Amino acid sequence: xxxxxxxxxxxxxxxxxxxxxxxxxxxxxxxxxxxxxxxxxxxxxxxxxxxxxxxxxxxxxxxxxxxxxxxxxxxxxxxxxxxxxxxxxxxxxxxxxxxxxxxxxxxxxxxxxxxxxxxxxxxxxxxxxxxxxxxxxxxxxxxxxxxxxxxxxxxxxxxxxxxxxxxxxxxxxxxxxxxxxxxxxxxxxxxxxxxxxxxxxxxxxxxxxxxxxxx
Amino acid sequence: xxxxxxxxxxxxxxxxxxxxxxxxxxxxxxxxxxxxxxxxxxxxxxxxxxxxxxxxxxxxxxxxxxxxxxxxxxxxxxxxxxxxxxxxxxxxxxxxxxxxxxxxxxxxxxxxxxxxxxxxxxxxxxxxxxxxxxxxxxxxxxxxxxxxxxxxxxxxxxxxxxxxxxxxxxxxxxxxxxxxxxxxxxxxxxxxxxxxxxxxxxxxxxxxxxxxxxx
Numbered sequence: 268x269x270x271x272x273x274x275x276x277x278x279x280x281x282x283x284x285x286x287x288x289x290x291x292x293x294x295x296x297x298x299x300x301x302x303x304x305x306x307x308x309x310x311x312x313x314x315x316x317x318x319x320x321x322x323x324x325x326x327x328x329x330x331x332x333x334x335x336x337x338x339x340x341x342x343x344x345x346x347x348x349x350x351x352x353x354x355x356x357x358x359x360x361x362x363x364x365x366x367x368x369x370x371x372x373x374x375x376x377x378x379x380x381x382x383x384x385x386x387x388x389x390x391x392x393x394x395x396x397x398x399x400x401x402x403x404x405x406x407x408x409x410x411x412x413x414x415x416x417x418x419x420x421x422x423x424x425x426x427x428x429x430x431x432x433x434x435x436x437x438x439x440x441x442x443x444x445x446x447x448x449x450x451x452x453x454x455x456x457x458x459x460x461x462x463x464x465x466x467x468x469x470x471x472x473x474x475x476x477x478x479x480x481x482x
Numbered sequence: 483x484x485x486x487x488x489x490x491x492x493x494x495x496x497x498x499x500x501x502x503x504x505x506x507x508x509x510x511x512x513x514x515x516x517x518x519x520x521x522x523x524x525x526x527x528x529x530x531x532x533x534x535x536x537x538x539x540x541x542x543x544x545x546x547x548x549x550x551x552x553x554x555x556x557x558x559x560x561x562x563x564x565x566x567x568x569x570x571x572x573x574x575x576x577x578x579x580x581x582x583x584x585x586x587x588x589x590x591x592x593x594x595x596x597x598x599x600x601x602x603x604x605x606x607x608x609x610x611x612x613x614x615x616x617x618x619x620x621x622x623x624x625x626x627x628x629x630x631x632x633x634x635x636x637x638x639x640x641x642x643x644x645x646x647x648x649x650x651x652x653x654x655x656x657x658x659x660x661x662x663x664x665x666x667x668x669x670x671x672x673x674x675x676x677x678x679x680x681x682x683x684x685x686x687x688x689x690x691x692x693x694x695x696x697x
Contacts, residue, residue: 273493273494275493276492276493276494277491277492277493278488278490278491278492278493278496278628278629278632279488279491279522279629279632281493282522282525282625282628282629283525285525286527287527298696301687302683302687305683305686305687306683307494307497309680309681309683309686310497310498310500310677310678310680311624312501312502312627312638312639314641315566315579315582316578316579316582316678316679318680318681318686320686321686321687321688321692322686322687322688323688323689323691323692324687324688324689324690325690326689326690327690330690350530351530363531364530364531367530367531389613391613396611397615397644398604398606398615398616398619398661398663399616399641399644399663400612400613400615400616401613401614401615401616401617401620402616402620402639402641402663402664404613404620405616405617405619405620405621405624406620406621406623406624406627406639408621409526409527409620409621409624409625410497410624410628412527412621413493413497413625413628414493414494414497417493417494423527424527424617424621426529426614426617429612429614439690439691439692440691440692440693441692442692445692446613448613448614448617449617462525463525463527463531464531465524465525465533466524466533468517468520468521468524471520471524471533471535471536471537472516472517472520472536472537472539473536473537473538473539474538474539474541475539475540475541475542475545475654476538476654476655477536477538477654477655477656477657477660478655481513
């Protein structure tokens with residue numbers, strides 16, 4: 268199998284320019300690219316190195332269309348209930364928020380056109396209702412998305428499908444004990460990579476006590 | 483402020499050699515290194531780009547010692563209850579598991595000697611008992627740990643402190659609505675970076691249906 272072409276190999280450049288790419292071309296993604304980004308995912312840590320992750324790659328058109336219908340329906344419900352309507356935000360953040368909402372809606376309408384959908388699945392060991400239940404799957408997901416960016420592939424971390432998780436389990440044969448932690452569309456992006464809007468480091472860093480900032 | 487020295491700038495090399503470094507030197511870590519790894523954390527995605535993260539950096543000796551006592555006590559309880567005792571594992575995995583357990587115990591005994599402890603904190607928007615409650619903090623944590631590796635700094639993602647989360651909140655002034663998703667010791671590693679034991683990609687990748695593998 269040929270090796271994928273790395274379009275950005277500088278670590279901090281990858282970290283600094285990985286952003287959600289929700290507008291994707293329909294062009295296929297070769298299998299070696301998929302395997303490479305999943306390889307990156309498997310290099311992530313997991314509690315006790317249990318590696319309780321599985322990556323379910325969906326390229327079947329009928330299945331992608333069904334998933335898109337459920338996803339779009341859930342997204343529309345969220346929009347109808349006011350999700351993402353944030354007139355309270357300062358102007359700079361409001362513009363950023365508006366762009367995110369617009370592109371997220373584009374994704375909901377076009378999810379099935381992405382050449383690849385990946386469900387990042389977590390094998391659960393009993394019930395865990397704490398935030399730490401995600402501690403052994405989201406690091407792997409982040410590795411996958413960073414590696415995709417290094418290869419020039421667009422991704423986005425989405426969870427809206429979970430309103431239909433039971434139906435998706437049935438469609439794809441996923442056991443009940445498995446959580447679909449994220450649905451990640453993968454494809455060649457229409458737009459350019461670049462840095463998203465973020466708060467400055469000094470605003471989110473505290474020193475020795477909550478709330479104590481340093482310039 | 484001087485720029486930190488990057489010891490490994492190749493993206494896939496960083497991804498492939500970031501592993502938990504639990505044996506750390508006591509040498510101090512300059513502030514610009516801490517800020518750089520937190521910068522990397524803030525480049526991660528978060529739901530609706532809400533960036534509900536705070537990074538609480540602890541370098542105060544008395545606070546680190548108190549945290550180590552709680553951490554060590556919880557770790558000892560886990561050991562006493564049989565955590566990590568896995569005679570059922572195949573030999574290769576058993577050796578890996580034994581090494582992880584040994585170094586995790588070392589960390590519990592020496593946590594306070596790490597020059598820096600970082601609590602990765604998540605601002606919660608109401609109760610969320612689903613796995614997705616971690617989807618907007620663990621990607622940032624992974625970015626932080628990858629960036630540390632690029633700078634030659636060792637880290638480990640730990641959650642054992644959570645048995646004493648309430649006391650830690652009191653010690654550091656963390657509000658009740660904030661979850662300490664991880665405690666990450668940061669320092670110059672005694673050992674070498676390298677790839678940990680992982681299952682092959684084909685064992686954790688399914689195609690179009692759960693359980694369907696491809697070579």
